């Protein structure tokens with residue numbers, strides 16, 4: 235059964251001048267941990283606001299737990315938890331006070347639903363008298379999650395919960411989401427970090443208000459049959475620019491120490507690329523065929539969406 239259903243949603247800002255969501259559709263199944271993955275400005279926050287009834291779409295329909303986001307907004311507000319990317323906490327209230335406030339708003343108490351947040355809350359409890367404004371990024375994120383959970387929501391919306399959080403806290407956060415999922419809560423989470431896709435049951439890749447693909451991470455990558463090369467050399471930036479200028483280059487992007495390169499001719503003309511780089515006096519060049527990752531696949535889908543055949 236679908237817990238979230240989005241059908242042909244379009245949303246513009248500034249009297250239609252800014253197209254934030256362009257006819258998007260997706261379904262999230264009940265109990266699923268679903269990731270909305272895309273860069274800044276892709277439209278993630280706009281979709282969250284529509285689904286949490288804070289914004290109305292120009293066109294299309296959406297339901298959450300079977301309730302229409304426009305007609306049933308008050309019912310939806312009772313059963314969803316929303317952790318916005320920014321400003322969800324009262325900076326001048328303590329941890330304890332923030333939590334009590336959110337519980338009161340939903341007509342419940344911290345004690346009543348403590349079992350849901352216990353394993354998260356114990357990590358911040360030693361600092362419960364500290365003002366939210368004085369907490370580290372990881373602690374703010376844990377408190378915001380507790381506040382979003384305190385009324386026992388059926389569906390949880392988490393907008394970029396790990397942005398600006400250190401790698402250890404990011405991992406801990408995803409472990410917490412796994413535990414919430416095992417309690418049957420449906421979770422829609424957005425992130426600009428492609429590596430977090432592996433923590434989701436399914437993902438939607440989103441860019442400039444358009445969904446590029448929806449599937450499991452494995453399936454999305456396996457559909458990418460592009461022949462990909464990793465090219466390394468001593469002068470990283472000159473190498474990148476020279477490969478981009480090469481006539482047979484379709485795409486070339488830097489990934490750490492390497493450049494990931496797709497040639498128009500596939501991998502047949504690797505020797506020609508090698509000769510071209512030698513002629514340009516590049517030293518220590520290594521070229522090898524590699525399997526694409528999610529970032530390579532995102533770039534491919536993005537370019538295809540921008541230049542439809």
Ligand SMILES: Nc1ncnc2c1ncn2[C@@H]1O[C@H](COP(=O)(O)OP(=O)(O)OP(=O)(O)O)[C@@H](O)[C@H]1O
Pocket residue numbers: 247248252253254272273274275276277278279280281394
């Ligand atoms: N209130 C607004 N007025 C005008 N344009 C807006 C408004 N809110 C968002 N936009 C624009 O709509 C597009 C989608 O923005 P949105 O915030 O939904 O994306 P996002 O993926 O959440 O990115 P970010 O992480 O930067 O918030 C962007 O081009 C953004 O500049």
